[in-house]
Amino acid sequence: MSKITYIEYGGRQHVVDVTEGLTVMEGARDNSIPGIVADCGGACACSTCHVYVDPAWVDRLPAKEIMEEDMLDFAYKVDPVRSRLTCQIKVTEELDGLIVQIPEKQI
Amino acid sequence: MTGIVVIGGGQAGAALVAKLREAGYSGRLTLICGERVPPYQRPPLSKAYLKGDMERERLFLRPESFYASQDIDLRLGDRVTEIDPAARLLKVGGATLAYSQLALTTGSVPRRLPALIGGSLRGVYVMRGLADIDAMAAEFVAGRRLLIVGGGYIGLEAAAVAASLGLEVTLVEAAPRILQRVAAPETSNYFRTLHKSYGVRLLEGTSLDRLLGSGTVKGAVLNDGRELETDFVLVGVGVSPATGLAERAGIAIDNGIWTDELGRTSDRAIWAAGDCASFPYKDMQIRLESVGHAIDHAECVAVNMLGAGLPYIAKPWFWSDQYDVKLQIAGLNSGYDRVVERSGKCISTSIWYYKGDQLLAVDAVNDPRAYMAAKRIIEAGQTVDPRLVQDPNTDLRDLLVTAAAPQTKASGF
Numbered sequence: 001m002s003k004i005t006y007i008e009y010g011g012r013q014h015v016v017d018v019t020e021g022l023t024v025m026e027g028a029r030d031n032s033i034p035g036i037v038a039d040c041g042g043a044c045a046c047s048t049c050h051v052y053v054d055p056a057w058v059d060r061l062p063a064k065e066i067m068e069e070d071m072l073d074f075a076y077k078v079d080p081v082r083s084r085l086t087c088q089i090k091v092t093e094e095l096d097g098l099i100v101q102i103p104e105k106q107i
Numbered sequence: 108m109t110g111i112v113v114i115g116g117g118q119a120g121a122a123l124v125a126k127l128r129e130a131g132y133s134g135r136l137t138l139i140c141g142e143r144v145p146p147y148q149r150p151p152l153s154k155a156y157l158k159g160d161m162e163r164e165r166l167f168l169r170p171e172s173f174y175a176s177q178d179i180d181l182r183l184g185d186r187v188t189e190i191d192p193a194a195r196l197l198k199v200g201g202a203t204l205a206y207s208q209l210a211l212t213t214g215s216v217p218r219r220l221p222a223l224i225g226g227s228l229r230g231v232y233v234m235r236g237l238a239d240i241d242a243m244a245a246e247f248v249a250g251r252r253l254l255i256v257g258g259g260y261i262g263l264e265a266a267a268v269a270a271s272l273g274l275e276v277t278l279v280e281a282a283p284r285i286l287q288r289v290a291a292p293e294t295s296n297y298f299r300t301l302h303k304s305y306g307v308r309l310l311e312g313t314s315l316d317r318l319l320g321s322g323t324v325k326g327a328v329l330n331d332g333r334e335l336e337t338d339f340v341l342v343g344v345g346v347s348p349a350t351g352l353a354e355r356a357g358i359a360i361d362n363g364i365w366t367d368e369l370g371r372t373s374d375r376a377i378w379a380a381g382d383c384a385s386f387p388y389k390d391m392q393i394r395l396e397s398v399g400h401a402i403d404h405a406e407c408v409a410v411n412m413l414g415a416g417l418p419y420i421a422k423p424w425f426w427s428d429q430y431d432v433k434l435q436i437a438g439l440n441s442g443y444d445r446v447v448e449r450s451g452k453c454i455s456t457s458i459w460y461y462k463g464d465q466l467l468a469v470d471a472v473n474d475p476r477a478y479m480a481a482k483r484i485i486e487a488g489q490t491v492d493p494r495l496v497q498d499p500n501t502d503l504r505d506l507l508v509t510a511a512a513p514q515t516k517a518s519g520f
Contacts, residue, residue, distance in 0.1 A: 022165070030170050034129075039402055041148040041168075045426035045435055046399070047479065067433065067475060074479030 002096040006033045006051075009104045018091045024100065025049040025086035035102035042087035047071045048106035052082040054099035061089060061098075076107050109205040110135025111412065112197060114187050114352070115212035118398055119381025119405040121146035121168045123210055126409035128177045134207075136179050139199060143184040144237060145171045150398060152240050153264040154428050157247070158272065163237070190356035192374045208376050208412050211353055211364055212405060215346035215382040215396060220256070225318025225327075230339040234261055235346070246339045249273030254327055254337040256315050258285030260427045262343035263298060267429035270305040277335060278307060281314035291446045293458045294434075294470045301432060348383045348394060361385055363394040368418040370408035378412055380405040388421050388439075395439075399424045422486050423468075435475060437482035438468030447493040449477060457481070459496050465513045466490040476503050484510045 001017040004027055008014070018027030028036040028049075037048035044067050053061060058081055064072070068088045072078055075085075086100065111127060113120050116138055124138045140146065147166040155161040174181035182199070189198040190209070197204045217233035220226030232243045246253070253269050255262045258280030269276045282288070284295040302309055310329070318340060319326040326336045348363035359365040359373035363385040370378050370386065381401035385394045395404075400421060407419040425436040432454070443460035450456050457477035458470040466489075469481035480503040484491055489510040495501045 026165065029168075032169070032173055032176070039399055040426065041150060041398070043150065043154075043426060043428065043433075044475075045433065046424070067473075070475040071479065073476055074483065 002091050002093060002098070004091070004095065005097075005099040006031075006036070007099065007101045008033075008035055009102055020091050020093060022091050023087050024051075024089040024091060024095075024098070027091060028086065033102075035106075036086060037106045038087060040087075044068060044071060044085060044088055046107075047075045047085060049086040050075045050078075050106055051084060051086050051100040051102055052079055053084050054101070055082065057098055057100075058082055060094065064088070076105055077103055109195070109207045110137065111208050111210065112137045112139065112204060112206040113210045113212055114139050114197075115214055115349075115381075115383070116140025116142065116146040116181075116183075117212060117214045117381065117401065118146070118149065118168065119214070119401040120210075120212035122402045123212055123380060123405035123409045124174075124179050125169070125177070126406040127412065128179070130410050130413055130415075132409075132413055133178075136177075137182060137204070138174070138179055139182045139185050139187055141184070141186050142236060142238070145169065145174070145181065145183065147237065148398075149235075150426075152237065153234055153261055154268065156237075157234075157240055157244070157265065157268045159244070159247075166237070187352060190352060190358075190377075192356050192358070192377060195376060206376070208378065210405075210408060210412065211372070211377065211379040211383060212381050212401075213349035213352060213379075213383045215348050217342070217346050218344045220315070220318070220342055220344075223317075224315070225320065225324060226342070228318055228320050228324040228340075229322055230320070230324040231318065232339065232341050234265060234341060234343060243339070243341070247272055247274065250275065251338045252336060253277070254279070254335065254340045255343060256340065257343035257345070258282070258309070258311065259288065259343055259345065260286070262341070263302065263429055264427060265341050265343065266302055266307050267305070270302070270307050271430065276307045277310065277337070278302070279310045279313045279315055279329060281312070281330075283312045285309065285311060289440075290470055291440070291443070291458055291460065293446060293448050293456075294472075297456065297472055298429065298434075301430065305430060346382070346396060348385075350383060353377075353379070353383075361392055365392070369411040369416065370404065370419055371411070378408045380408040386419060386421070393421075393439075395421060395423055397423065397425050422482075424482060432473055433475075435471045435478035436468060437471070437478055438466070438485040440468035440470075443467050445493075447497045449496050450499060451477065459493065461490075461493060463513075464490055464493075480504070480506055483507055488512060 016031040040046040255278040316328040364379040440460040455473040460468040471478035
């Protein structure tokens, strides 16, 4: 289990344990955290699981693949450095302590 | 005290109950699911789950505990056999259940081959629920022969999984080309080439005459008289809306359960959403079979059940994964009179559907930027000059800037 902190747009924090192997999106879904919509269920097809990764964590995550980068390119209020799609981030032990911020809205 | 009952635990049913709670409904809420598993995602069934890359629990739309935590009475493995709209009563599993408002999210059922031509033989499968996939999983072994009937998205996705796993795949499509019902020839051509490169035998313009075998399917006779042997068969010839229950209750049916722009059926206390329901779109009454629509329609109906009075405006989008290719579709192409193709990097391309100068839809193949740009333009009711689209030097971002409302008269661009 890795501890992940999801911060809603209004500032409300959710600190939850997510099983390694799941994605950061699935961690939000399984803990009913609002704001990560994930319409496509994790297929990298809809860009509705967008978050801003805490600056301290940006470089500690595996790099974006082209598909994710391209999807993000047109997401709502993208930050070129901090924006990620949570369905593309697999939870590992190294991600214990990860903090992500949920945007005002998806798309 | 009665409350809201939702019949059908698919994507729409799950979205509807969650939205009712989110929107503040605190009365009794019951979700009746025919299957014995909590609501789950269907798209991976013909993709990652079929391939064995995804465990069952990861398909669940919400953990089972969600329903209890939201005070939603989740009834698994229950089937409603009758609705009595006058009394506002349901018959479910031999008991009766009263409702103040009812939502039908019964989805759709796959069309099957008639028993007369072998549709009931063992080894003949359809692809709709977890049980279907679990039943056929043992057949997906390298070297075995699979016959797929139907060259739509389900058939092609299954072909991709089977070919990737080393099966010998033959696919027959009665229409002159695969994806004929849903896409332009350019898109069909792309996927034909792709599947052939993986060794799938595609027989277009070829229909199935009958399946052969006694007890278990052994082969097939095609309409041109050809016979072929097969170890199992997958039928992917479309779905029909699950309207039986509504029909028997005297609710109006029109290409699915008829609903108005709010999602209400011909009975004031009964609503419908998702695959099973038809709804007004532009000047048509249409039905959509997609996850995006199931969610949006159900959420809209949920707030309308609480009195919001919010007309549903569909924003159609779809996707399909085949091999390492992702197809994303924005908009609905029905009524298109021309297409332009925009070639992207490497194996990416996009097909842009126009009616006059109005952009209707885009099929983006491994080109998420084209998909996202087009989705924005279409949903804003705008259009872009096809010459700009076709020009590889046009940046897609610039398209968004130049997008504008279509001219009322057809301009020559």
